Amino acid sequence: MLASMLEDASAQTSERVIAVLGSRLEATTRLIVGLHLKPSIRGDRRVLSKMESAKCLDDVVSAVVPDCxxxxxxxxxxxxxxxxxxxxxxxxxxxxxxxxxxxxxxxxxxxxxxxx
Structure with missing residues (x-):
């Protein structure tokens, strides 16, 4: 019973944290990806355009990681x-x-x- 209550509380807390920090995580991901990959994508307007228009983490990843x-x-x-x-x-x-x-x-x- 107690374990079940703790699991529920943990799940609710995790959902709240994700809801609050979701957009910040996307922005952080954009920053990290930009810092790590900037030399290799400098001047590639297609990649930069896809990166700027990305709406979620999957879009960010698909913008900077080629489909190989x-x-x-x-x-x-x-x-x-x-x-x-x-x-x-x-x-x-x-x-x-x-x-x-x-x-x-x-x-x-x-x-x-x-x-x-």
């Missing part, structure tokens, strides 16, 4: 691939920055050696 058939529609596989792409993009950007620094360092050293 990786691993028999396994969302975890898609997430892993996205993480790998993001990591590769980050590593590439870091390597390009280091290359630029090294190039400038060598050019400056050569200019100092040869003088004006």
């Amino acid at each position: 058939r990786v691993g028999a529609d396994n969302p975890l596989d898609v997430a892993v691939l996205r993480a790998q792409v993001y990591a590769a993009e980050t590593a590439q950007a870091s390597a390009e920055r280091e290359l630029s620094k090294e190039t400038f360092r060598r050019e400056n050293a050569a200019a100092v050696r040869h003088g004006p």
Whole structure:
């Protein structure tokens, strides 16, 4: 009896929390998705348009996650691939920055050696 009452109270509380925070969760999801995927979707107006017009979480996900058939529609596989792409993009950007620094360092050293 007590367990049943506690389960009912828990269910009612969960429903209230979801009702109150539902729109905030969608906004938070938009922010998180935008922050994580922005480099890979920058300039893609189709994706940005779909993202702006999304009305629910499923719309947000479908706007930013392409309809690819990786691993028999396994969302975890898609997430892993996205993480790998993001990591590769980050590593590439870091390597390009280091290359630029090294190039400038060598050019400056050569200019100092040869003088004006």
